[in-house]
Amino acid sequence: MNLFENVRLALEGLRANKMRALLTMLGIIIGIASVMAISTLGSAMTGSVTKTMDKIGGKNIMVSLSPKNYDTQSTLQEEDLITQDELDAFRSTYTDQIKAISFSTGMGSGQLNSGFIHKDVSITGASPDYGLVNNINLVQGRFISDRDMDGTRNVIIIDTTLRNNLVGVDGDVIGKEIQVDTKSTNETYTVIGVYEKLVIDNPLFYMGDDTRIECFIPITTAKSLNPDTTNLNGYENFTIMATSNTDSAAFALTTKEYFVKGLGALSDFTIQAESLEAMASEATGMLATLSLGISVIAGISLLVGGIGVMNIMLVSVTERTKEIGIRKALGARNSAIRSQFIIEAIIICLIGGIIGVGLGSALGIMGSTLMKFPTSPPFLPMIIALCFSMAIGVFFGFYPANKAAKLDPIDALRYE
Amino acid sequence: MMRNKIIEMRGIVKSYYLGTPNELEILHGIDLDVYEGEFLSIIGASGSGKSTLMNILGALDRPTKGHYYLDHLPMENVRDDGLSQIRNKKIGFVFQTFNLIPRSTALKNVALPMLYGGVPRSERSRRAAELLQLVEMSGRSHHRPNELSGGQKQRVAIARAMANNPAIILADEPTGALDTHTGRLVMDIFHRLHQEQGKTIILITHNAELAEETERTIRLRDGSIVDNRMNGHYQLEACNESV
Structure with missing residues (x-):
């Protein structure tokens, strides 16, 4: 019994109960579709954020002197300003991290x-x-x-x-x-x-x-x-362009510490250093929270869908008890029966997954087009979604399949 | 001439434990030899233990005690997968209720034991078609069981039993669900397989008339063999042989 034969057997079994198979798939379809839709939308959004960041300089760190206390009037003294010498020293300390400094x-x-x-x-x-x-x-x-x-x-x-x-x-x-x-x-x-x-x-x-x-x-x-x-x-402000392999958010902190030390404790001013990347990640963080929320809902839907698959497989095993008995009498090993039913469960889930991926990608593309993000459905989440739906098939198909495999051939043959 | 002993049973006991002390012994020490090419019938009333005996003969069940050699193979300590393999290769079942897979065509039903025996697909179809021809069912090979009459279903089932060219064919009341005429046709096929192909056939029945047609009849009563004799004209042959 090879895989191909098992797939053929499983498809025959599903063809006999098309409507039931489709209804069973529904939970998987909804779950996978929602994951797929949000990840398509998410990747479109992060993709466009990254692109925009590249355009406006995502690796830039804006450094400026700002008053420690906005309530009191503080005037910038010449000794507060960052001198060219200080900058040169800074630059030679972090040659690997700094690509350019502009004023x-x-x-x-x-x-x-x-x-x-x-x-x-x-x-x-x-x-x-x-x-x-x-x-x-x-x-x-x-x-x-x-x-x-x-x-x-x-x-x-x-x-x-x-x-x-x-x-x-x-x-x-x-x-x-x-x-x-x-x-x-x-x-x-x-x-x-x-x-x-x-x-x-x-x-x-x-x-x-x-x-x-x-x-x-x-x-x-x-x-x-x-x-x-x-x-x-x-200079009271300047912009550092970090090299592409530098974590600009972390380097912003380093920069701040470096110049704060140079200021001296008596100064009314302090240094602010902010990286654009960190600001952008705040924006994308919101999206991540949204994704998480939808993923939880999708996870519940997949769980319920998986239980639905398990339920229908149990019904299927009971319905086909006699058939299982016949197959066993004709020489089917327990493993052959088990794989027949597991593969049937996997195929239900995989077809559900494929429909879900299609539906979810379509929804995601529609959503991102409406919000004017350039988009294409992300390849990796597709593969993950399909693998995950197959895993659901294996997980929720195993118990019914094992039940079928362990049936006593005599009892199963006698079953009416 | 030494005939090849295809089945050898010694002291086969089968009992069921319905929780101590309620032990129910169905078979009480059965000794049975079946030779290659024999057409044997096992007869007995319901409750005589013939189904249990058939299950053990067919490697569907294990005896509680005793030794069973099938085609010289000791059946003790054979694991479940081993029993599956033995059923697949050595035994062809024919059931009273046909037991065809309802969703599959006649051809696929006949090919099924070969599928589990690892025969390649093209070879399976070829051999299945050949077997359907043998039972004169070629014209119906793409019909599903619900499109076939009882006699036709049983002929497909016999073709399926022959699929892996088994050592014995175990037929459990094969005419039980058929009218006299179609039952006759089915019996004729068994006779033909016996005579033309030299198949070893064990017929389990409660019909004394059908048992009479076979070479030898074993009568079971309350879990023991009470009679073991040659039938009709076969008796003479056996006498000659033993001389």
Whole structure:
């Protein structure tokens, strides 16, 4: 008796009782379908979160000085600021973990004038690494260089929308001079690069349509133009880009401890270091809780489904007592009878599992499409679901099958 | 000429324990020899122990005491799986109520013992078709039992009993559920198998007329053999042999 023969026998048995088999499968179908639906939805959500994190820099740790106590007015002292030397030391201590460090400072909004074109823009002073750390996608020209920094040059990087406004889609804007008026400044900049604005199409990260046009100038230029910035020798905030194999949440803590020590106990300020990854995992944690809840319900459904399978197999064994007796009289071993019934139970569960996987994937895809997540049914949960449904068959089929196998052939033959 | 002893029973006792001290002894020390190619009948009223004897002969049950050699094989200490194998290879059962699998066709029913005997699929179908031809049921090979008459079902059952070419065919009241005419046809098939194929056949019946047709009849009463004699014209042959 090989497996194939057993499967054939089991299918024959099921064909004789189609309706009953289908009803028995229902519990398994519902259980597997709900697990499958939530895992399809879940993987679509985490997949899109990961993708968005990659786009906006999931490995980034934002470090900033913040007052210890918000109630009292505290003013930043020069000794509170993190100096370039401190940063260099930090960087050489954790070379393996740090990919880049960028600095930026907001210059506020202003108006750009070029010929007859007037546009509202916001200006950010940025360091050369800012492009890398914040995933700035340059489509033309270059980003800020060290020489721009050293020379506090009046150079500017604009976005594609602005370029299209100024010179059209195909026009060359590099080298063009534009004038930007802010509250306190009135400067002319040379365009050195054009970047494409990041589009975040993830409903979990939706923050309203951002129509602002952001332009970047060297941070040194920004500081020199900003009369509020009294000192040039320190930073109150910066962004660390961790290497891809670093646990950025853990490294954020390390960073915090490192700089808190440097601050001294007397300072009114402390260091905040937050990793984007940790913030995102908070969002996905919610999903995990939801998944867990649905999994528990699915588990109960599978348990009840399994008991249903066991019940129907027990009925089947009793109904076919005579048949079992005949088979035994003709030379079927106990093991052959046992495997016949176990395989029948497995097949009920497997067919239920296949229907459940199909149904659940369809539901999951429908759900994620409605919520605008790009999705494809996850392969691994499918396999796990099918294996699990087979395991249910084995577990709940064993007792009835064993009962059948242990029947006394004489009693079974006499059974009417 | 020494004939091959296919069954040898010595002092077979079967008792049931319905909780001490209620021990119920059904068979009280049966001695029985059956030779290859014999057509034997076991006759007895209900309650005489013939079903119990048949169960032991058919390796469906174990004796409480005594020795049983089937085809020279000692049956003591054979495990359940071993008994299954013996039933599969050495014994062909024919029952009063046919006992065909209702969901399977005649062909599949005949092939079933070969399935448990590990015969490959194509070989099973070939041999099953051949056996159905032997009992003149070829035309009905794809019919299910509920589409067959009683006599036809019994012919399929006989073909099934022959499937693994067993050492003995055990027929338990094979005509009991049939009318006289179809019963006759079934008996004719047994005679043919006996004469043409030299099969050893044991017929269990309470019908003295049918028993009369066989070579030798054993009469059971209250769990003991009370009579063991050659029938009709076979008697003469046996006398000649013993001389």
